[in-house]
Amino acid sequence: MTPSLAVIFVNYRSSKLLLDALSSLYRETAGTPPDVWVVDNASGDDSRDRILDAFPAVQWIDMGYNAGFARANNAGIRAAGDKDVLLLNPDTIVLDRAVEKAYAQLCDSDFVACGVQLLNPDGSPQISGNFFMKGGLNHLLLLPYLGALLRWIGYRSGTKVPNVREAGSVHPVEWVSGAFLMVKRSAIRQAGLMDEDFFLYAEEVEWCARLGKVGPLCIFGEERIIHLQGETVQDGKGYSGLTTRKDFQLMLSNHLRVRKQFGVGWFLVLLLGYTAGVPVFFLGNIFTLRGLSAPAQFARNVARLWWWTPRIIGGRPHFYKVL
Missing domain, CATH: 3.90.550.10 (Spore Coat Polysaccharide Biosynthesis Protein SpsA; Chain A)
Incomplete structure (x- = not known):
């Protein structure tokens, strides 16, 4: 009943x-x-x-x-x-x-x-179901090349898997x-x-x-x-991209959540991690001959994150809609 x-x-x-x-x-x-x-x-x-x-x-x-x-x-x-x-x-x-x-x-x-x-x-x-990782550092696992390295370090150090x-x-x-x-x-x-x-x-x-x-x-x-995961999202399935407008909405929301849950310090750690991921993405694609379009689109989205940073840090109510 x-x-x-x-x-x-x-x-x-x-x-x-x-x-x-x-x-x-x-x-x-x-x-x-x-x-x-x-x-x-x-x-x-x-x-x-x-x-x-x-x-x-x-x-x-x-x-x-x-x-x-x-x-x-x-x-x-x-x-x-x-x-x-x-x-x-x-x-x-x-x-x-x-x-x-x-x-x-x-x-x-x-x-x-x-x-x-x-x-x-x-x-x-x-x-x-999921478990929180301190500071939302699990979001860094999405980064090309750098994320794979962090995942390897996590497994080697016995870090708890954050999901069920x-x-x-x-x-x-x-x-x-x-x-x-x-x-x-x-x-x-x-x-x-x-x-x-x-x-x-x-x-x-x-x-x-x-x-x-x-x-x-x-x-x-x-x-x-x-x-049917992602079927209601108009800009494609999945939650692991970094290059589209939908991906930027996800990145922005994740950074906003970290700011609200863990504070400004962890927000900046995550933002700097994404920023460091830009040159790594470019270099990785140069060495693997995969082209530079995706790294350029990712760099654009990271630049947009920096543009939103003062507002996020300020913590005043705002509707973070970019789609």
Whole structure:
């Protein structure tokens, strides 16, 4: 039974995926279905008509502009009143009553928030939970050549792997993927809503850091959903690029999160690491004859990070949207 749970989807031109997600949610709920809110980020298409025609019980919120992930979810969380909430991506398929089973376990535990095991479409496990690395230094692993060296040093020194690809039955973690993030209302009252400075990426990481000060988080590994990773992002899949506008949004959000969670010093360490990665990328591509277009695009994005640095360090509220 899930009457005390509200499920929140953020929609931006993803009605086809959302129809499949909603179908699976209702199909895989044996008891009373949860309240469902769809928060639309000015899709400008027929999403509303398509969703409400198929699922008239869904409650719809129009943001009126592309508000991103944090602001849109916050609108849904506010609308849900006193209910516990599940943030669920439109590019997900619920399996074997995963939502109500996870909710029953969460309610019967001391955990304040949980995720479930995410699966790729072929059934292979996908990273579902994570641990914080001091200062967000794990972001340096994305850097070409330099990242491979840092990864080798980390393995040689026995550094703890910062993520959980395949969870046990109950696997404590420090932050949970925003594709499926279920949170008790009592924890939200203490930790606050998601930080609305974020447009896209890293907002759930920063939120989990605050939720973790209220109580522990976990992955319920026996409950599973399919996550079509990156399908709702308009500029391609994946989260490891460095050269496109989407990649810059990710870089900016990650640096912003480090500033908020760990402070200015660690933010500067990360920024200087990315800056050092520019000449390494150029030299590596020269020696491997891979061309200089990608290093030049990366250098442009790092220069843009420096342009944003005074504002980030200043710490005043700002909507960091560049897409």
